[in-house]
Amino acid sequence: MEATVRAIFVKREKRGRPVPLESVQAVAGGFDGDHHSGSSKRRQILLVSGNALDDLSLDPGAISENVVVDGIDVMALKEGQQLRLGDALVAVTIPCEPCFQMERVRDGLRDALQNRRGMFVRVLVGGTVRVGDRVEVNPYAANHSQKI
Numbered sequence: 219m220e221a222t223v224r225a226i227f228v229k230r231e232k233r234g235r236p237v238p239l240e241s242v243q244a245v246a247g248g249f250d251g252d253h254h255s256g257s258s259k260r261r262q263i264l265l266v267s268g269n270a271l272d273d274l275s276l277d278p279g280a281i282s283e284n285v286v287v288d289g290i291d292v293m294a295l296k297e298g299q300q301l302r303l304g305d306a307l308v309a310v311t312i313p314c315e316p317c318f319q320m321e322r323v324r325d326g327l328r329d330a331l332q333n334r335r336g337m338f339v340r341v342l343v344g345g346t347v348r349v350g351d352r353v354e355v356n357p358y359a360a361n362h363s364q365k366i
Contacts, residue, residue: 221289221353223303224268225278228252236279241348244306244341249284259340260311265292266336274330280323283336287353292337295355302354305345311338 227236228251242249247256248263255262266283267290278286285303295301295310316331 221287221355223285223347223349223351223353224288225286226347226349227279227282227284229254229282236282238279239349241304241346243344244303244308244347245344246341248341249347252284261314261338262311262340263308264314264336264338267292267334270331270334270336274327274334276323281320281327281331281335285347290353290355293333295337300342300356301339302352302356303339304347304351306341306347307343307345308339309342311340313337 226239226242228239228242228249229236230251231253234253242251244250244263245255248254263284264282265285265287266281268278268286268288269291271278271280271286293313297310297312299310301308301310313333314335314337316328316335318328320327320331
């Protein structure tokens with residue numbers, strides 16, 4: 219199965235609702251218009267595997283992810299590994315640990331999301347990311363890139 223972008227979200231303000239988009243600009247620091255953009259070098263964009271949402275009967279956007287990806291297990295990605303998201307190039311930084319906020323979505327969700335919450339990436343080269351875009355994983359980059 220080819221990996222693709224199923225859904226894209228930004229949160230315009232802290233504690234705001236995720237806004238679904240058909241496309242977004244990845245810029246230095248994250249997604250244009252997302253309140254997290256530019257505030258962190260390691261936590262810029264959160265990728266979540268679509269199968270994790272499906273397995274837990276969660277709608278896209280329910281756990282404040284930025285991108286839902288089908289066709290790959292994002293938790294299997296390694297720090298430093300590069301991905302092409304549409305026109306943008308990103309690098310995997312750290313896993314996202316489920317926090318107490320997940321209990322606001324559903325009781326027990328924090329535990330259910332252990333090792334499934336998603337991976338953060340940082341933008342290396344900006345560009346447009348669209349729903350339906352291919353996600354290309356560069357397996358070589360994780361072994362030969364500098365620490366992030």
